[in-house]
Amino acid sequence: MLRALDGHELNELLRALTQPAALTEAAVLFGCLAVAWAVVRMMRGRHPPVASVWFGNRIVDGVLFPVLALAFAFSARLALESILTPAVFRLAIPILVSLVLIRLTVRVLGATFPSAPWVRVFERSLSWVAWIAVVLWVTGIFPLMLDAMGDVRWKVGASQISLRNVVEGTLTAGVVLVLALWVSAAIERRLLAKPGADLSIRKMAANVVRTLLLFVGLLLALSAVGIDLTALSVLGGALGVGLGFGLQKIAANYVSGFVILAERSLRIGDMVKVDTFEGRITDIRTRYTIIRSLAGRESIVPNETLITQRVENSSLADPRVLLSSTVQVAYGTDVRALQPTLVEAMRRIPRIIDDPAPSVLLSSFAADGMELTLQFWIRDAENGQGNVRSDVNLAVLAVLNEAKIEIPYPQRIVRAVVSMEASDREPPLPGPVAAP
Numbered sequence: 001m002l003r004a005l006d007g008h009e010l011n012e013l014l015r016a017l018t019q020p021a022a023l024t025e026a027a028v029l030f031g032c033l034a035v036a037w038a039v040v041r042m043m044r045g046r047h048p049p050v051a052s053v054w055f056g057n058r059i060v061d062g063v064l065f066p067v068l069a070l071a072f073a074f075s076a077r078l079a080l081e082s083i084l085t086p087a088v089f090r091l092a093i094p095i096l097v098s099l100v101l102i103r104l105t106v107r108v109l110g111a112t113f114p115s116a117p118w119v120r121v122f123e124r125s126l127s128w129v130a131w132i133a134v135v136l137w138v139t140g141i142f143p144l145m146l147d148a149m150g151d152v153r154w155k156v157g158a159s160q161i162s163l164r165n166v167v168e169g170t171l172t173a174g175v176v177l178v179l180a181l182w183v184s185a186a187i188e189r190r191l192l193a194k195p196g197a198d199l200s201i202r203k204m205a206a207n208v209v210r211t212l213l214l215f216v217g218l219l220l221a222l223s224a225v226g227i228d229l230t231a232l233s234v235l236g237g238a239l240g241v242g243l244g245f246g247l248q249k250i251a252a253n254y255v256s257g258f259v260i261l262a263e264r265s266l267r268i269g270d271m272v273k274v275d276t277f278e279g280r281i282t283d284i285r286t287r288y289t290i291i292r293s294l295a296g297r298e299s300i301v302p303n304e305t306l307i308t309q310r311v312e313n314s315s316l317a318d319p320r321v322l323l324s325s326t327v328q329v330a331y332g333t334d335v336r337a338l339q340p341t342l343v344e345a346m347r348r349i350p351r352i353i354d355d356p357a358p359s360v361l362l363s364s365f366a367a368d369g370m371e372l373t374l375q376f377w378i379r380d381a382e383n384g385q386g387n388v389r390s391d392v393n394l395a396v397l398a399v400l401n402e403a404k405i406e407i408p409y410p411q412r413i414v415r416a417v418v419s420m421e422a423s424d425r426e427p428p429l430p431g432p433v434a435a436p
Contacts, residue, residue: 017087025080025088032072040065053107053182063103070096094137098130105174108182173218180217184210203261203268207286249304250287256303257286266306266313271321271381273312274301280382294384314381320353321381325392328369330406335362335370338405342374345395351388352376369408 037059044055056062073096077089106123113119136142152163188206260266261284270281272291279293289306291299314321329338339360346358358376365371374396378388400407 019087021084022087024084025086028076028080029073029088029092032076033069036065036068036072039068053104053111056103056107061103063100063107066096066099066103070100091138094134098134101175102127102130104182105178108178108185112181112185172220176217176220177214180213181210184213203284207258207261211286249302252304253287253302256307257284257289260284260289260303260306266311267315269315269382271314271319273314274299274305274309277301278312294382319379319381320356320377321379321385322356322375322377323385323389323392324376325374325389325396326363326371327374327393327396327400328366328371328408329400330369330408333370333405335372338372338399338403341399341403342372342396345399346374346376346392349376349388349391349395351378351380351383352392353379368410 040055040059040062043064044059052062054062054064056065059065070093073089073092077086077093080086080089102123105126106119109116109119109122133142136145146164146167149163149167153160155161184206187209191202191206266272266281266284266289268281268284272279272281274291277291277293277299279291279297279299281289282292282298283290284303287303289301289303291301293299329335342360343358346352347354352358356377358374361373361375363371363373374392376388376392378385
């Protein structure tokens with residue numbers, strides 16, 4: 001039913017568009033579009049899902065509207081063929097097919113790569129290509145181009161491939177890969193939306209599903225082109241050699257990513273320290289891991305680094321972290337009576353936990369005073385450590401001020417002994433000599 005027009009049919013189509021029956025077709029087509037809009041509006045409801053592939057943001061920019069419009073228009077064309085010669089529908093159906101492909105591709109890529117700036121550029125490029133293809137199809141030029149491309153052939157192994165096979169296979173591969181991305185994105189969204197502590201396992205499952213779907217989609221696309229998949233054994237051997245030499249780092253990062261997710265040695269939300277960079281793991285991807293510091297900076301760490309180097313994980317077995325601060329009090333202070341007061345002041349700070357309990361230790365006798373070490377535990381290191389240490393210092397300062405306990409300044413006592421007898425025996429200092 002959907003085929004290109006030759007020159008004679010194109011002239012007949014142009015003539016049919018000027019007939020009164022074209023107005024009837026236009027009215028029916030408008031009714032199909034209105035019904036499709038109403039159905040999508042009813043299914044969308046008052047609270048539509050955000051960034052939905054099916055419904056979009058404004059009903060008409062989703063995938064469901066052009067799909068329903070295409071189905072209704074095609075059904076209407078079949079119903080009107082016995083009454084009049086279709087003219088408007090012969091133009092509208094290819095346009096709706098192109099609109100379905102554009103909306104499907106753009107919406108799926110936008111949902112899969114929400115922050116990628118190239119999606120908008122790709123949408124415009126794809127729209128131009130699709131509309132140009134529709135014009136070429138309607139005018140009958142596109143079939144001539146396909147026939148010419150079919151004459152361009154070359155041999156790959158035991159099979160021959162034409163330029164037409166490559167073009168058609170590329171389009172098929174694009175559609176299959178977009179559908180694979182759509183399914184994988186939907187599965188990943190459902191897996192990550194479930195509550196629970198096994199977020200890393202669900203992330204690994206989502207990555208595995210996406211990889212498998214893309215691999216199966218690639219095989220289907222190659223089959224659609226006409227390439228014998230048994231001929232890929234040579235390519236697989238060459239790819240293995242390439243992975244062994246030039247791509248070994250990339251392959252190691254991908255394998256390390258799955259190992260990290262499977263072993264759960266590092267999980268999303270853990271506080272880690274890699275080299276001198278410390279922060280919270282916000283995402284574990286197949287090639288790298290994103291660590292965000294408390295200052296807002298993000299570090300992209302290759303997964304192989306997390307496997308082969310030392311990584312300090314503050315949240316692996318126990319999220320509790322020990323912090324400490326020091327203060328000096330003057331000699332003569334009753335430290336035993338001061339310790340319970342300082343411990344009680346630290347207990348009143350909300351982020352300090354009671355198990356293990358905070359403690360105050362007399363750590364050393366310094367030159368200027370007695371040094372006390374205040375130890376306390378927190379459970380939420382991802383919220384910062386300097387702020388809770390500041391709260392402890394302020395609480396200690398308030399206790400010492402209330403008890404009028406001095407925090408000593410650095411001081412030195414210099415003792416000078418002067419001998420009077422030695423000073424009497426010393427000759428007088430020479431003074432000015434008066435002139436005669």
